[in-house]
Amino acid sequence: MDTSQIETALKAVKYPGFSRDIISFGLVKNIEFQEGVAKVHLALTTGDPRIPTQVKADVENVLAQLDGVTSADVSVVVSKPKTPPPASGDARTVTGPAQQALPGVKHIIAVASGKGGVGKSTFAVNLACALDRVLTESGRKRRVGLMDCDIYGPSTPLMMGVSRQPEIQGEMLIPVENFNVRVMSMGLLVDEHTPVVWRGPMIMKTIQQFAANVEWGELDFLIVDLPPGTGDAQLSLVQTLPLRGAIIVTTPQAAAVNVARRGAMMFGKVNVPLIGVAENMSYLEGADGARQYIFGQGGGRRTAQALETDFLGEVPLDPLLREGSDLGIPIVISDPQRPASQAFMKIAERLKAEFPVTEL
Structure with a gap:
């Protein structure tokens, strides 16, 4: 088991609401593996408190299924969006301030x-x-x-x-x-x-x-x-x-x-x-x-x-x-x-x- 294998496994974790994975979104900032301990550092930008919790749990579930990983240490740093998030139920974005929501x-x-x-x-x-x-x-x-x-x-x-x-x-x-x-x-x-x-x-x-x-x-x-x-x-x-x-x-x-x-x-x-x-x-x-x-x-x-x-x-x-x-x-x-x-x-x-x- 090495960090490249862990990175490949993490491609199975999708960002909530999207078909795209956290690796391709660039949300995984660092991966370490030593003596059976897998450490993964994530950085998310979101105003929804449910998303970091869900992503962290999904990453932990993937790591738990890997042979050779005895324990997982997943850390998440959350930044707030630069623009206020749209109202609940409206189309949303995770990419930047240039985009605007369409109410409803x-x-x-x-x-x-x-x-x-x-x-x-x-x-x-x-x-x-x-x-x-x-x-x-x-x-x-x-x-x-x-x-x-x-x-x-x-x-x-x-x-x-x-x-x-x-x-x-x-x-x-x-x-x-x-x-x-x-x-x-x-x-x-x-x-x-x-x-x-x-x-x-x-x-x-x-x-x-x-x-x-x-x-x-x-x-x-x-x-x-x-x-x-x-x-x-x-x-x-x-x-x-x-x-x-x-x-x-x-x-x-x-x-x-x-x-x-x-x-x-x-x-x-x-x-x-x-x-x-x-x-x-x-x-x-x-x-x-x-x-x-x-x-x-x-x-x-x-x-x-x-x-x-x-x-x-x-x-x-x-x-x-x-x-x-x-x-x-x-x-x-x-x-x-x-x-x-x-x-x-x-x-x-x-x-x-x-x-x-x-x-x-």
Whole structure:
């Protein structure tokens, strides 16, 4: 037994409320091992007194299971956040003062991709609708929101079947709503024939306004559809909102997979945990049940392995998925039993299990 083995074992300890471990978060400052005694020094920044206690207990449990460790000495130094924590039940952050809470919003999840053309917006729309179904079936009265930050190509309004402009109450925009999902998009604020030709600072300002000047209300989940790539919009988002994590969407072929890996690395650099990788357009299933892997096979799973994160599943090619997007009726709503719909439902169930929505 040595310190490197102890460090590897501690990767099993997740920070409360996140899928990311305490090693990758940089919370373990020192590890010593001598004559059967394992000493671990932790440094946390939190205003929640329950978190240090839970992390300390989890570390002690892991150390107790290691062969060669006869006793554990775990010390925790706790620092208070530089900014006041948001109210109980609101989306929170552990990363820094630049981010702001959204009152009433529990969990903010980003949907991202390294490149365009992988069906990311379609994925975000159907995931939001699937989450609403899952939460409704469990008796939750809070709702789901969908923030379309794909500034240059805002397709969410079309896919969600909404077109009216948001109402304004005071200084706040009121999201439009359909299928029990609250939606805000640049596509609702500009004429559909007007191209969005903006520089970085204008994009940053818009995303900040979507966070600060939209009355989202009480939400269990806010799904954020990012534009592809790793530019101003992505960086503005992670600097503005307390993200719980990010889902990376890719298609199976090598061109998409390689770009997806690079795009996902951006979240690691800004301390946003990866929830996992989802593969879109995985296969086309014929009437006889035979599958055709038009874009190749296994790229999403390989991406997840390379990023050391979870593989969330495959979403098949389905003509009804495309038709539903064009008609403004997501397939999760129009035909919840289709294989594509079931793939979204499984991911929604996974999010509900990983990010508790019970009242705090």
